[in-house]
Structure formats: structure tokens, C-alpha cells
Amino acid sequence: DSGVTQTPKHLITATGQRVTLRCSPRSGDLSVYWYQQSLDQGLQFLIHYYNGEERAKGNILERFSAQQFPDLHSELNLSSLELGDSALYFCASSVIAGEVDTQYFGPGTRLTVL
């Protein structure tokens, strides 16, 4: 158990809908990263927050957004969902945001868009 929690574990929804994925980092970790894992794209970086502020954006669609709250938990919002958004979404946390930091991953949320 990495200490990173994600809810829900599974999410099934329809095209055009909006969902929110939640991540709680390990105690004391200030950084939260979001990644998407799909069969065709592999594991891809979406976005990074550090202590409440957005630090970097990767291959994140405009329909997706995220935020990190004062208690350091983070939410990833996915809207106008398409079939291709079906994937496993991971969050990872690290103590700070340094390049030598280890990122610890949560169990993921499996999103299925029908």
C-alpha cells in the first residue's frame, strides 16, 4: 500500500457526461501528479500540482481540468466524455517536486465511457 488513495475505484458513465476523480496524497506529500493509462497511448502525464498550484501540464485535453485543495487532496474533472476517454487514471504523490523525488502511485480509477 503506497498511502495514496483514489476514489472511486471504478466509474461507468455515458458519452457527454462529466465525472470527478479524487486523489488523496500520502501524508506530508505536497505534489500530486495525474497520469492516464490506456492500451493505445500507454502511461501519459496529464498535470502536476504542488501545494495547491498548477506546476505543469502534459497531454491533458481542454475538456479535462484539475485542482488541488488546501488539504492537498486533488480532483481531476473530465467533461464531455468520449469513448476514447475510457482508461485507467492514476494519481501519484511525492514529498516536494524535485527531480530526484520518488512518485508513489495510487491504485487508480478505471473509467469506462459507454
Place this chain on the structure above:
Amino acid sequence: AQSVAQPEDQVNVAEGNPLTVKCTYSVSGNPYLFWYVQYPNRGLQFLLKYITGDNLVKGSYGFEAEFNKSQTSFHLKKPSALVSDSALYFCAVRDPSYYGGSQGNLIFGKGTKLSVKP
């Protein structure tokens, strides 16, 4: 741009034999390299990382990795494989490109499926 390659989609090993999962990297600047393992329906678990220093890095569950700068490789190894080691293994490199320098998210290889047979 930073990248990692895992040339083998699958590696098959008999239990008790040594195993190697290959990874090569391409980075500008210092390479910060990581190995993670993913069991079915689970998240990624950190195994080990190379930052600097000794080229042989020891990690969790008896795994180790050898950093080779001249060959730009970071192969994962274990002297004696267990059936329970069967999983998907990912090599990753830190990517500072979105940050203008330090820090950075991870760039992952496509993964190698390790199958250990009794």
C-alpha cells in the same frame, strides 16, 4: 526530448532462473531513472531509482538495476525469479521539459510483461 524504450513486450523466465528486463533511455542532461511494477488491477509500485553514484542500484523484492552510461541502458535484474514476480514492468525517466529545468513528471516506457513459469 526525454524518452525510454523497453524493447521487449514480453519476457519469459523459468522460476529460479535469473531475469533481465531491458530499458534504454535518451535524455539531455542528467538521467534520473526509475523502475515500477504493476500487478493486475493494481497501481504502480516503486521498485528502485538511479539518481547518481553507484551504477548498481538495489531495490525492493530482491530487484536491482544496472545503470550503463555508455550504452544508455538501465536494465532491471533479479538473480532468481519467482512466480510471484509475474507482472508488468515499467521503466521511466524524469522529464523536466515542462518545467524549464529541474523537477519533472515521469515519462514511461511501454512496459514489459514478465511471465515466470514454475
